[in-house]
């Protein structure tokens with residue numbers, strides 16, 4: 001009886017995982033390499049929503065960062081500032097571009113600097129409890145580095 005329950009639980013987990021994979025596709029993911037003393041970075045990617053429904057990304061996580069936030073960048077006067085947002089919304093059949101100077105996944109409290117050639121494993125939590133895992137290779141990115149912290 002116990003074995004049967006366990007098998008059923010596994011089946012449910014597996015099927016919801018497979019569903020998440022077919023609905024949202026992650027392409028061109030990468031994380032920004034960090035200089036030795038810097039403990040923040042960001043992850044960029046293109047998220048494709050292949051479903052006929054809006055997909056909402058609730059949060060993101062990676063083992064390497066103590067805290068992960070969803071950020072956007074907007075103009076305040078003549079200064080570009082980044083700001084935390086509660087979620088990312090990807091409209092039906094649309095793409096969301098996470099890129100420098102725009103929406104991005106912000107990493108805080110890195111356990112060690114991100115070095116070029118490493119690969120970060122990132123997990124997204126979607127609205128209906130599905131998770132989506134993807135690999136983000138670490139790359140040097142110069143563009144969009146002007147993040148203003150307060």
Ligand SMILES: [Cu+2]
Nearest residue numbers: 071082104106
């Ligand atoms: Cu940010």
